[in-house]
Amino acid sequence: xxxxxxxxxxxxxxxxxxxxxxxxxxxxxxxxxxxxxxxxxxxxxxxxxxxxxxxxxxxxxxxxxxxxxxxxxxxxxxxxxxxxxxxxxxxxxxxxxxxxxxxxxxxxxxxxxxxxxxxxxxxxxxxxxxxxxxxxxxxxxxxxxxxxxxxxxxxxxxxxxxxxxxxxxxxxxxxxxxxxxxxxxxxxxxxxxxxxxxxxxxxxxxxxxxxxxxxx
Ligand code: SF4
Numbered sequence: 001x002x003x004x005x006x007x008x009x010x011x012x013x014x015x016x017x018x019x020x021x022x023x024x025x026x027x028x029x030x031x032x033x034x035x036x037x038x039x040x041x042x043x044x045x046x047x048x049x050x051x052x053x054x055x056x057x058x059x060x061x062x063x064x065x066x067x068x069x070x071x072x073x074x075x076x077x078x079x080x081x082x083x084x085x086x087x088x089x090x091x092x093x094x095x096x097x098x099x100x101x102x103x104x105x106x107x108x109x110x111x112x113x114x115x116x117x118x119x120x121x122x123x124x125x126x127x128x129x130x131x132x133x134x135x136x137x138x139x140x141x142x143x144x145x146x147x148x149x150x151x152x153x154x155x156x157x158x159x160x161x162x163x164x165x166x167x168x169x170x171x172x173x174x175x176x177x178x179x180x181x182x183x184x185x186x187x188x189x190x191x192x193x194x195x196x197x198x199x200x201x202x203x204x205x206x207x208x209x210x211x212x213x214x215x216x
Pocket of ligand 1: 027028029030031034035036037080081082110111112136137138
């Protein structure tokens with residue numbers, strides 16, 4: 001089974017084109033400045049209202065959205081938490097279903113280094129379904145504002161030909177974008193990679209206005 005903290009379709013800020021994004025629950029690393037803190041384990045704010053879905057249930061959600069949007073969805077992005085912290089067999093089964101039933105590309109963020117995944121006989125199975133892996137922990141001191149990466153130590157690994165020709169552009173682009181949603185129960189949902197200190201600064205400003213916001 002897979003633990004899913006949040007999912008969203010039609011996201012334009014976490015990878016190329018319009019994408020469905022899945023934020024998996026759980027990451028043990030506790031990188032200082034992590035924007036997904038409430039989705040991670042062993043933190044004071046640990047989110048408890050995640051969904052537990054089978055690989056086929058999650059694939060059904062992805063494929064249904066792909067059909068509804070009539071091919072406008074280019075791919076899926078896996079974020080978190082850390083997707084590779086999920087059970088590798090379940091994650092591989094989910095991605096196999098998506099890949100065998102669509103043309104969707106797969107981009108995946110992880111705190112693991114690519115070499116660690118290659119040396120792990122279980123997690124390695126997932127790599128065959130990923131077009132682009134973004135690897136490595138978030139480092140606040142190396143956060144230089146680049147698109148789709150939290151910090152400069154993180155690397156794009158083009159594991160298939162799908163986006164390899166664009167690799168220079170992916171590394172050269174310095175423009176970050178985010179999407180912000182306000183839910184009816186007062187939560188602010190942020191998608192994308194925000195600028196360094198964005199959440200802390202926004203929280204401080206909201207407090208001065210007397211607005212209590214629960215970021216998720
Ligand atoms: S690896 Fe990613 S999700 Fe995990 S704590 Fe670090 S920044 Fe957050």
